[in-house]
Amino acid sequence: MPYAELDDKELVKLAREGREPAYRELLSRYQRPVFSLVYRMVRDRATAEDLAQETFVRVFNSIDTYDPAYKFSSWIFKIGNNLAIDHLRKRKLDTLSIEGSPHATTADQQESSRITVEAGGENPEQYVVHRELGSHIERAIGDLRPEYRTAITLRHVEGYSYEEIAEVMELPLGTVKTYIHRARSELKERLGHLVE
Amino acid sequence: MKAATEHLSDTLLQDYAEGVVSGAELAAVEAHLVGCTGCRSGVAGWRALLANLGELPRLAPSAAFADQVMARVKIRTPLAVRVLAWVRSLFPFPATPRTWALATAAAMVPVAIVGGAAYWVFSYPGVTPGNVLTFLVWRAGDAVGGFVAQTTTALLESRFVLPAYTILEALARSPGAAVATVSTFSALTALALWVLYRNVFTARSVDGRHAAHLFAF
Missing domain, CATH: 1.20.5 (Single alpha-helices involved in coiled-coils or other helix-helix interfaces)
Structure with a gap:
């Protein structure tokens, strides 16, 4: 069966019938989006892996409770975001670095905790320039309030509409718009000299 | 809408740069921008930031991520699906028209044998289905009685x-x-x-x- 051609709701139906390839296809579709969201929230690779794993385990082990009236992606983002928020409430972490964990004390730890990005078809020079600018942007996003981080990531990395973000964050539409406007204003203030 | 001397709000400039302004508001913003260098510069700044945000990558978890998740997932197969799979595992189900034809032919062999035997038995005068049933019940009762007696004796001894x-x-x-x-x-x-x-x-x-x-x- 060509699982890659099925939409999320069809995959959920097959997963409920106990088909492991359906679970694997959902994982393949959402592991990067969910990990990206959670990583940008908690700013630590190992913690982000744990929380992203927990997100999938919770979603898959309660797949029978999924309501097809909602988007599957919204459901999984909601659970991932809630887990990240809960984690942040318990523990505050410091600076984000796409170059590796801020807790790394050796070069090996730094290398092993580095983040891999999706290949964008850039040449090496473009990649170096983008990576430097990207690091500044990631750091600036990391300094935002957690709820701003979620909103900005969903809007600009996942391309979610304001309404979908409101659904994931369980907030009124107006609040989400305010969050995004304020977050972008803070980013522009910090990055204006770099991006213009 | 603001007068030409008054700048547009940052929120409106963001929305315009993002392309989410429409209708009369869009026309008013565009009319304002024609005569306001400051707001045009503001829009350019927002567009640059939005372009950079749009290039933020999706980050990849470790290669073992999927397997680690699947090791913790409890896949529950519904009973009906499991029963069907069990039945299928007992019998090699035909997959092509040719194998279906062969399977049908193979299934017809015992039907033909039993049918032929029944025709042969009942062709004798005096042999009726009732007589055969009585004979079979008598033989079955005899067998069950013998089994019970043997088991009881074995237990007592x-x-x-x-x-x-x-x-x-x-x-x-x-x-x-x-x-x-x-x-x-x-x-x-x-x-x-x-x-x-x-x-x-x-x-x-x-x-x-x-x-x-x-x-x-």
Whole structure:
């Protein structure tokens, strides 16, 4: 069966019938989006892996409770975001670095905790320039309030509409718009000299 | 809309740069921008930021991520699906029209043999379905009766009967000992079932699977 051609709701139906390839296809579709969201929230690779794993385990082990009236992606983002928020409430972490964990004390730890990005078809020079600018942007996003981080990531990395973000964050539409406007204003203030 | 001398709000400039302004508001913003260098510069700044945000990458978890997740997922197969899979595993289901034709032909052989035998038996005068049924019931009753008699004899002649009878007699004379024995036996049975359940359904092997899959249909 060509699982890659099925939409999320069809995959959920097959997963409920106990088909492991359906679970694997959902994982393949959402592991990067969910990990990206959670990583940008908690700013630590190992913690982000744990929380992203927990997100999938919770979603898959309660797949029978999924309501097809909602988007599957919204459901999984909601659970991932809630887990990240809960984690942040318990523990505050410091600076984000796409170059590796801020807790790394050796070069090996730094290398092993580095983040891999999706290949964008850039040449090496473009990649170096983008990576430097990207690091500044990631750091600036990391300094935002957690709820701003979620909103900005969903809007600009996942391309979610304001309404979908409101659904994931369980907030009124107006609040989400305010969050995004304020977050972008803070980013522009910090990055204006770099991006213009 | 603001007068040409008054700048547009940052929120409106963001929305315009993002392309989410429409209708009369869009026309008014565009009219304002024609005569306002400051707001045009503001829009350019927002567009640059939005373009950079749009290039933020999706980050990849470790290569083992998917397997680690799947090792913790409990995949529950519905009973109907498991029964169907079990039936399918018992019989090699035909997959092509040719194998279906062969399977049908193979299924027809015993039907033809039984049908031919029935025709041959009932072609004799005096042999009716009622007579045959009576004969079969009589033979089956004979077989069951013989089995029961043999089993009873074997039990009575068994060397375990006398000790068992002695134990039961002793227990009957002492109700306390009887209750203690039954309670101990029940507790041990419950413990054994619990250990079996833990091993089969909750303990995981190194590949992360429950032993229960060995018993799945």
